[in-house]
Amino acid sequence: MNQTMDVPAKRNTKQKDAVRHALSETTGFVSAQDLHLVLRNHGSTVGLATVYRALADLAASGEADSIQATSVAGTGETLFRACGQSHHHHLICTECGKTVEIAAATVEKWAEAIAAENGFTESSHTIEIYGRCASCTA
Amino acid sequence: MNQTMDVPAKRNTKQKDAVRHALSETTGFVSAQDLHLVLRNHGSTVGLATVYRALADLAASGEADSIQATSVAGTGETLFRACGQSHHHHLICTECGKTVEIAAATVEKWAEAIAAENGFTESSHTIEIYGRCASCTA
DNA sequence: GCATTATTGAGAATGATTGTCAATACCGAC
DNA sequence: GTCGGTATTGACAATCATTCTCAATAATGC
Structure with a gap:
């Protein structure tokens, strides 16, 4: 038991919920940038960096899956999607x-x-x- | 047969061969940057952009396979490898x-x-x- | 309510990849 | 072998997604 709490406690924030919710609204895979845009259009003031952080957290906790958009155009962005556990x-x-x-x-x-x-x-x-x-x- | 040669004829160049060869030397997957470094260390003067272009060609013609290094560290580079047809x-x-x-x-x-x-x-x-x-x- | 501290947001910074463009070298024709 | 047209090169700038920085903000425990 050397789990000397190096990891800070997580907090529940509006923006993380917003990202989670926005992600669950989409049917397919979305890029972090797209999701950020959607949130802004819906009146939220979330920062792009925050969307990235929230998505990384969701992916880490298994609430979301991510794939690499290689087949599509662009510099190969990461796409996310809300997924079953x-x-x-x-x-x-x-x-x-x-x-x-x-x-x-x-x-x-x-x-x-x-x-x-x-x-x-x-x-x-x-x-x-x-x-x-x-x-x-x- | 409406292949009205929009696509320019391909030429065989030393640097493309060098890339092809360097790639075939490696056992696993290498990034374009790594390959470029190897080539330079071997005395070649290939430009980084050229390595990228050559790799893209090889991948397109099926001589090489590419994967996305998501699991590894870094900004998620593309890795290449010489592969069977x-x-x-x-x-x-x-x-x-x-x-x-x-x-x-x-x-x-x-x-x-x-x-x-x-x-x-x-x-x-x-x-x-x-x-x-x-x-x-x- | 208050203090503590994780989280946020804006913009700068990073790093891989692609575009630009003049110089070069490949390839077919002579 | 030489010549010319043009695909390709190489150095560097530009782009784009993503991460980092850091002061300001807000969530949580008391």
């Missing part, structure tokens, strides 16, 4: 950003097996499926 | 960067099936497995 993956529409959560025990097991086969321990994985959703295929 | 995934050691190529038809099918089930077309996917390799587990 249990481990899962995403099926994302590259056109409209609509996202479906995928739970697949099979693949989890496969990933771990592959890692183990190669002598890797403490394995984790990143699995995202992209495509064009029905609405966007028109 | 056929579609595959990676098992990467988070400690030393050692990388094993994984071919898994099973998962390919699974990913496509999931996409299809949800009405998604033109599906693609990103699958990376991370862990600590045998040598690093000590």
